[in-house]
Amino acid sequence: MELTHLKYFLEVARTEHVTQSAKTLCIVQPALTHALHKLEEELGVKLFKTQGRNIKLTEIGEYFYKKVKPLYEDIESLPAQLRAMENEQSATVNLNVLAASSFVTNAVILYKRNDPDLRFNLVQNEETTLYDICVRTYANYKASRHYGGEDPDEENFVCTENIYLAVPNTAQYRKRDSISLKELQETNFIGLYGSKQLRNICNEYCERVGFKTHIIFESDNALAVKDAIASGIGVGFWPEYSWGRVNNRRIRLLKITDAEFKRDIVITLRRNKQDNSRSERFFLFLTGLLKRTEKRKNPLR
Numbered sequence: 001m002e003l004t005h006l007k008y009f010l011e012v013a014r015t016e017h018v019t020q021s022a023k024t025l026c027i028v029q030p031a032l033t034h035a036l037h038k039l040e041e042e043l044g045v046k047l048f049k050t051q052g053r054n055i056k057l058t059e060i061g062e063y064f065y066k067k068v069k070p071l072y073e074d075i076e077s078l079p080a081q082l083r084a085m086e087n088e089q090s091a092t093v094n095l096n097v098l099a100a101s102s103f104v105t106n107a108v109i110l111y112k113r114n115d116p117d118l119r120f121n122l123v124q125n126e127e128t129t130l131y132d133i134c135v136r137t138y139a140n141y142k143a144s145r146h147y148g149g150e151d152p153d154e155e156n157f158v159c160t161e162n163i164y165l166a167v168p169n170t171a172q173y174r175k176r177d178s179i180s181l182k183e184l185q186e187t188n189f190i191g192l193y194g195s196k197q198l199r200n201i202c203n204e205y206c207e208r209v210g211f212k213t214h215i216i217f218e219s220d221n222a223l224a225v226k227d228a229i230a231s232g233i234g235v236g237f238w239p240e241y242s243w244g245r246v247n248n249r250r251i252r253l254l255k256i257t258d259a260e261f262k263r264d265i266v267i268t269l270r271r272n273k274q275d276n277s278r279s280e281r282f283f284l285f286l287t288g289l290l291k292r293t294e295k296r297k298n299p300l301r
Contacts (some may be wrong), residue, residue, distance in 0.1 A: 046061070139203065
């Protein structure tokens, strides 16, 4: 059955008048009559019966009409539904935030001031590939192999930041700019809960130098971690700029001398939509913000 023939059938069934239906459909009457006969031949049943100068639906025709009408209306509405879905997809940026969550969240807040209608869907899932932009971190990202991406529909931005030791600005640390982990054998550590990738990186560096951290407290709030360190409860590893600025009157960032503590932040854009323009614009905003933050960095001042 052709959709055009179903359209013709529904119109004639509605008006019960072939001439009037032909005018509404903008076709000649013989062509409409031929289409109806062809539909009946394909179905093997009579859909209409003559009644005076008009035609009426047969009992089978009425049944067919009730079944076909909602189906045809659904099919007719599909293009509009698909366009609406496409518009909704292009107006949503799916963010998989596995690192630098505070930085990314602040970037989202800033960006929505200029594009308030853009929706953000934030998740933390190391297994999924269903994202527009993903933020990860590695101890040493293989930039030569991955930068720019082998997939033409994927683009990567990579930047490196040092990892410092955040300590309370007390007499014990006030005049220091660096420290060895060997001095911290009996020291309590505080961490940011949920920053699994960063924790793995720090653990890897600590294992290399034969140091084991004694973590007594973890919080899912970076501000709570700052406050705990500032109050002297413990010390903690602190990325150079992606976790935000520290108040130097309360906290000091010391360079770790045992090894080159650093990490690579990788932001990946996946062009997996028909219209990726809004995802691309946020990707440029996010990476640009990171570049500007990196240029302004001077955590030890």
